[in-house]
Amino acid sequence: MSVGRLGVRLLIGGLFVGHGTQKLFGWFGGPGRAGTEGMMEALEMRPAKVHAALAGATETAGGALLAAGLATPLAASAITGVMTTAIRKVHLPNGPWNANGGWEYNAVLIGAVTALAETGPGDLSLDRVLGIERTGPAWALGALATGVATSFLTVAVARRGRPGVVSAGGQDALQAPPQGTAGDPTTAGA
Secondary structure (H helix, E strand, O other): OOHHHHHHHHHHHHHHHHHHHHHHHOHHHOOHHHHHHHHHHHOOOOOHHHHHHHHHHHHHHHHHHHHHOOOHHHHHHHHHHHHHHHHHHHHHHHOOOHHHOOOHHHHHHHHHHHHHHHHOOOOOOHHHHHOOOOOOHHHHHHHHHHHHHHHHHHHHHHHHOOOOOEOOOOOEOOOOOOOOOOOOOOOOOO
């Protein structure tokens, strides 16, 4: 029995469900859709409304799949994609250390989900129960490459988007990104 892998899946997957629902619904002290849209606009991820919904949905679905041990390489790819984007758009200029707002936390998560894609989700997983478990170095590298490539594609598409709508009073219609939002790795100071 692979209790360790189950624990890692439940912890990381559950936390990503939390991060996603913070963005989508404002749960767990999160910014909700409006705050996430503001954050995406500040990060020049345009159209902000679309990127906010996609980020929240990807984190929620990727986390749920990982926790359940279902389509584990796909779950790893989803989490890798959002963490790579967080590194590129927020953390990279701050160096590696998390204490300085750096990328080490994101990189550790990418490493953990890549390892799960290689070793498989374990005996206590839907992949195993359904007989669809896919493991090994090729699956891990494929999940890693797909997540990183998706991040690069997402950022490239976002660069082509137009800035957010400006209200009649000259203020951005989207609110400013919240600072230090409830452990969200993409906000300042995380």
